[in-house]
Amino acid sequence: MTSLLIIAVLVLLGIAIWQLTKIFHLTQIGSSSNTENSEVANDRDNNVNGYLMFAFVGFIYIFTIYSLVKWGNLALGTPASEHGPQYDNLMAISMWIIFIVQIITQFLLHYFSFKYRGNEKKVAFYYADNDKLEFIWTIIPVIVLAGLILYGLYAWTNIMFLDEEKDDAIYVEVYAKQFSWEVRYAGPDGMLGKANVRYIEGVNTMGIDLSDPAAQDDITTNELHLPKGKKVIFKFRSQDVLHSAYMPHFRAQMNVVPGMVTQFGFTPTMTTEEMRNDPQIIEKVANINKIRSARSAELTAKGESALDPYTFDYILLCNKICGASHYNMQMKIVVDTEADFNTWLKGLKPLSVAVKEAQQDAAAPAAPEAPAAEADTTATVAADSTMVAQLIRK
Amino acid sequence: MSAVGHEIHGDHGHHDAHEHHHKDTFITKYIFSIDHKMIAKQYLITGIIMGIIGIMMSILFRMQLAWPEESFTMFKIFLGDKFAPNGVMRNDIYLALVTIHGTIMVFFVLTAGLSGTFSNLLIPLQIGARDMASGFMNMLSYWMFFISSVIMVLSLFVEAGPASAGWTIYPPLSALPQAIPGSGAGMTLWLVSMAIFIASSLMGSLNYVVTVINLRTKGMSMTRMPLTIWAFFITAVIGILSFPVLLSAALLLLFDRSFGTSFFLSDIFIAGEVLHYQGGSPVLFEHLFWFLGHPEVYIVLLPALGITSEIIATNARKPIFGYRAMIASILAIAFLSTIVWGHHMFISGMNPFLGSVFTFTTLLIAIPSAVKAFNYITTLWRGNLQLNPAMLFSIGLVSTFITGGLTGIILGDSTLDINVHDTYFVVAHFHLVMGISALYGMFAGIYHWFPRMFGRMMNKNLGYIHFWVTAICAYGVFFPMHFIGMAGLPRRYYTNTAFPLFDDLQDVNVLITMFAIIGAAFQLVFLWNFFYSIFKGKKAPMNPWKSNTLEWTAPVEHMHGNWPGEIPEVYRWPYDYSKPGHDEDFVPQNVPMKPNEEQLHH
Numbered sequence: 003m004t005s006l007l008i009i010a011v012l013v014l015l016g017i018a019i020w021q022l023t024k025i026f027h028l029t030q031i032g033s034s035s036n037t038e039n040s041e042v043a044n045d046r047d048n049n050v051n052g053y054l055m056f057a058f059v060g061f062i063y064i065f066t067i068y069s070l071v072k073w074g075n076l077a078l079g080t081p082a083s084e085h086g087p088q089y090d091n092l093m094a095i096s097m098w099i100i101f102i103v104q105i106i107t108q109f110l111l112h113y114f115s116f117k118y119r120g121n122e123k124k125v126a127f128y129y130a131d132n133d134k135l136e137f138i139w140t141i142i143p144v145i146v147l148a149g150l151i152l153y154g155l156y157a158w159t160n161i162m163f164l165d166e167e168k169d170d171a172i173y174v175e176v177y178a179k180q181f182s183w184e185v186r187y188a189g190p191d192g193m194l195g196k197a198n199v200r201y202i203e204g205v206n207t208m209g210i211d212l213s214d215p216a217a218q219d220d221i222t223t224n225e226l227h228l229p230k231g232k233k234v235i236f237k238f239r240s241q242d243v244l245h246s247a248y249m250p251h252f253r254a255q256m257n258v259v260p261g262m263v264t265q266f267g268f269t270p271t272m273t274t275e276e277m278r279n280d281p282q283i284i285e286k287v288a289n290i291n292k293i294r295s296a297r298s299a300e301l302t303a304k305g306e307s308a309l310d311p312y313t314f315d316y317i318l319l320c321n322k323i324c325g326a327s328h329y330n331m332q333m334k335i336v337v338d339t340e341a342d343f344n345t346w347l348k349g350l351k352p353l354s355v356a357v358k359e360a361q362q363d364a365a366a367p368a369a370p371e372a373p374a375a376e377a378d379t380t381a382t383v384a385a386d387s388t389m390v391a392q393l394i395r396k
Numbered sequence: 397m398s399a400v401g402h403e404i405h406g407d408h409g410h411h412d413a414h415e416h417h418h419k420d421t422f423i424t425k426y427i428f429s430i431d432h433k434m435i436a437k438q439y440l441i442t443g444i445i446m447g448i449i450g451i452m453m454s455i456l457f458r459m460q461l462a463w464p465e466e467s468f469t470m471f472k473i474f475l476g477d478k479f480a481p482n483g484v485m486r487n488d489i490y491l492a493l494v495t496i497h498g499t500i501m502v503f504f505v506l507t508a509g510l511s512g513t514f515s516n517l518l519i520p521l522q523i524g525a526r527d528m529a530s531g532f533m534n535m536l537s538y539w540m541f542f543i544s545s546v547i548m549v550l551s552l553f554v555e556a557g558p559a560s561a562g563w564t565i566y567p568p569l570s571a572l573p574q575a576i577p578g579s580g581a582g583m584t585l586w587l588v589s590m591a592i593f594i595a596s597s598l599m600g601s602l603n604y605v606v607t608v609i610n611l612r613t614k615g616m617s618m619t620r621m622p623l624t625i626w627a628f629f630i631t632a633v634i635g636i637l638s639f640p641v642l643l644s645a646a647l648l649l650l651f652d653r654s655f656g657t658s659f660f661l662s663d664i665f666i667a668g669e670v671l672h673y674q675g676g677s678p679v680l681f682e683h684l685f686w687f688l689g690h691p692e693v694y695i696v697l698l699p700a701l702g703i704t705s706e707i708i709a710t711n712a713r714k715p716i717f718g719y720r721a722m723i724a725s726i727l728a729i730a731f732l733s734t735i736v737w738g739h740h741m742f743i744s745g746m747n748p749f750l751g752s753v754f755t756f757t758t759l760l761i762a763i764p765s766a767v768k769a770f771n772y773i774t775t776l777w778r779g780n781l782q783l784n785p786a787m788l789f790s791i792g793l794v795s796t797f798i799t800g801g802l803t804g805i806i807l808g809d810s811t812l813d814i815n816v817h818d819t820y821f822v823v824a825h826f827h828l829v830m831g832i833s834a835l836y837g838m839f840a841g842i843y844h845w846f847p848r849m850f851g852r853m854m855n856k857n858l859g860y861i862h863f864w865v866t867a868i869c870a871y872g873v874f875f876p877m878h879f880i881g882m883a884g885l886p887r888r889y890y891t892n893t894a895f896p897l898f899d900d901l902q903d904v905n906v907l908i909t910m911f912a913i914i915g916a917a918f919q920l921v922f923l924w925n926f927f928y929s930i931f932k933g934k935k936a937p938m939n940p941w942k943s944n945t946l947e948w949t950a951p952v953e954h955m956h957g958n959w960p961g962e963i964p965e966v967y968r969w970p971y972d973y974s975k976p977g978h979d980e981d982f983v984p985q986n987v988p989m990k991p992n993e994e995q996l997h998h
Binding site for chain 2: 018021054062069073089110114115118126133157163293312321328330
């Protein structure tokens with residue numbers, strides 16, 4: 003497929019260059035008969051370039067159609083959040099407007115360039131201004147944009163202004179660091195405990211203040227699970243540099259800023275399983291697997307290991323330049339039914355319990371750092387970091 | 397006011413005496429010159445060299461994107477074994493290339509190379525002045541630009557690599573060497589270079605503003621100025637208003653990096669330890685950066701639009717349509733450009749209410765932009781278009797300006813920005829609307845005023861080849877990027893192979909890279925044409941394009957002071973092309989109105 007594209011490009015360019023050399027020769031003839039070659043466009047140049055201008059609008063149209071047919075299906079497809087359809091609708095309206103304006107203006111621009119190409123016998127029409135015309139093309143954008151602005155602001159308000167009073171929302175903290183993500187759930191009390199990077203110690207990798215009562219039932223994990231049909235309010239924190247939590251399938255994104263808490267909220271509407279059965283996703287996954295198996299065949303021929311086949315999963319990816327491995331800072335998102343989600347969450351250990359266990363494990367073989375830990379008012383305990391990793395995986 | 401300026405400066409008796417007494421040495425003529433025409437050429441050639449570096453970098457990282465983590469001899473040659481072990485580009489070096497590419501193209505090529513060149517060349521010549529208000533400051537401005545370019549290029553050779561935090565250098569990434577190697581000495585050099593650059597740019601801008609206000613020749617009222625001058629003038633004003641803010645941001649960042657202040661940093665745990673910073677905000681830096689950063693887009697674009705206005709009118713042999721509306725649009729764009737910076741920060745964590753305000757102001761910019769586009773198209777209507785290379789590039793600019801500008805409707809809408817923010821959709825948008833458009837403006841300006849600068853003509857056939865291949869490749873590179881952006885592909889990713897989700901975008905990336913390589917290769921045609929024509933081009937007549945503006949009334953041979961004898965006086969606006977009642981299809985500004993001749997425009 004790639005080679006086909008390259009060939010297509012080369013052929014198109016070949017034609018372009020061939021045409022251009024033709025122009026070159028034609029202009030040479032023109033100028034030699036003209037006796038003086040002044041490097042200023044003569045009628046022949048105007049003709050050739052006028053026709054090329056006309057061809058160029060053809061190129062723009064054909065390339066646009068080709069792109070839409072060939073790559074139109076690359077777009078993200080069915081949105082998986084409640085505000086998603088509204089977003090997609092606004093996008094579709096904007097796109098229609100853009101395409102209509104683009105088609106008309108590019109045509110006029112290039113057609114006029116062709117139609118009114120210079121000729122020694124012609125004289126241009128002296129036409130300096132016309133208030134009525136200026137008014138028309140000021141007022142049309144004003145009206146169109148007013149519509150877009152109003153719709154946009156309506157949608158923006160719906161998405162961004164979260165109603166914190168609604169008690170059925172669940173709170174999830176997404177925590178970023180170079181180059182991975184962590185998640186904290188509020189637990190049964192529905193409140194996230196206080197946190198600051200200064201509390202980071204051992205198991206407590208997110209710097210949660212364990213002296214805060216609200217933090218006692220907080221649960222931390224490395225995979226983001228969400229219940230379908232429930233409003234999820236995300237609180238974002240970063241421990242080092244700027245990151246951005248981008249969840250493309252949910253039409254959701256928010257920067258993650260060290261030193262402050264940012265937020266975003268949405269309601270997932272499709273479980274991972276449902277999304278895997280979405281016709282567009284099935285098609286996309288099949289296509290990707292075709293590409294991957296072809297690539298695998300190449301790799302195995304070279305004696306390298308093959309690629310795993312791809313199954314669809316929602317992802318959260320980092321979308322703000324954050325360092326050398328920025329390109330691989332990702333986390334899987336799983337959307338479950340509410341019951342499945344609750345079962346999954348119950349299976350996890352609250353951080354306070356994990357910390358205590360780590361404390362005991364560390365205390366059993368004479369803990370060298372124990373005094374330091376006692377001195378720490380936050381009641382966190384230093385623990386062997388390899389132990390931490392294991393505990394979290396359980 | 398202009399008359400006064402004329403009298404003070406136009407004392408040609410004194411000037412002639414000056415010419416006779418003083419013999420220019422090589423150094424005063426070509427190096428430490430205070431003649432605006434020479435300084436313009438210095439800006440242009442420095443800008444072209446920086447442009448070559450910037451575009452080469454883009455080819456290197458495009459190759460990495462198309463064929464990720466493969467070994468290339470090109471990488472071995474240009475990046476060396478340290479930055480590309482075994483010819484495979486390192487991931488932080490990829491980010492360094494992206495960063496320096498952006499910095500060089502935005503500031504060094506399209507700000508200094510474009511506006512520096514043509515403001516210097518055209519302001520005195522088109523308003524009828526002997527030189528800039530302060531020739532010495534003009535020289536300083538160029539040499540500080542030169543020093544900042546040298547420092548920026550030197551930063552490429554720093555042991556740990558050049559600045560790699562993106563051209564927006566958001567802290568904390570740009571502040572902490574622990575976060576990325578490029579934030580060590582490389583970043584310090586970047587900041588020093590930019591601080592000098594800003595000083596240079598301010599000196600230039602102040603000079604342009606003062607010159608335009610004070611040194612217009614007799615009869616050159618503000619509403620008789622060519623649109624180029626209007627564009628340069630307003631560009632200089634927004635430069636003066638916004639560049640100092642970037643300077644303060646850069647200085648505060650230097651303080652954070654070197655002296656332990658906490659303007660932009662707070663609560664940071666990195667490399668296993670908590671840093672002492674407390675109370676700063678990275679979002680504050682974003683505000684300061686984009687307070688310049690957005691007007692910067694127009695600092696880049698307005699001169700290009702000014703240049704095209706002039707070239708389209710001249711080559712269409714028609715007055716520019718809606719001269720006053722064009723000026724009003726420039727003013728409106730300039731004003732709005734200073735109150736829209738927040739649209740880069742919709743999802744930065746700032747108050748969503750501000751997002752609403754910035755959406756409103758941002759979409760307003762579409763109105764003057766639309767007016768400009770329609771006016772260009774109407775100028776072509778029923779013209780007698782002389783399709784010189786400069787004209788082709790000007791038409792190309794209108795085309796990319798429309799294509800790129802339209803997607804601004806999506807990105808300027810806070811709601812829609814949520815899901816395309818920082819994806820390739822953004823890359824496609826700004827490259828078309830400001831990168832390619834401004835570059836076309838620069839090429840148009842070079843082809844058009846080359847005879848004025850070097851007294852020779854550029855080869856038109858090479859110009860045609862240059863334009864058509866560039867036009868196809870520019871769309872070939874940036875049009876497909878919209879689609880991979882809509883697929884959710886983030887920008888500044890070293891490779892997309894970490895996400896199977898993006899596997900189906902790989903062939904698009906290959907296609908983009910192919911277009912980029914071909915497009916870049918054909919710039920050699922331009923370079924050859926440019927440098928060859930400086931020495932061997934056909935000798936230019938005084939007014940090759942039969943243009944109305946004053947620069948074409950000055951002799952081909954350069955002289956300090958621009959005109960021998962009196963400065964020409966201006967009697968009419970610059971767009972009397974194909975005016976009924978005249979024998980020729982152009983009437984230069986210094987031709988007095990005939991008895992009973994009517995002014996046909998408003």
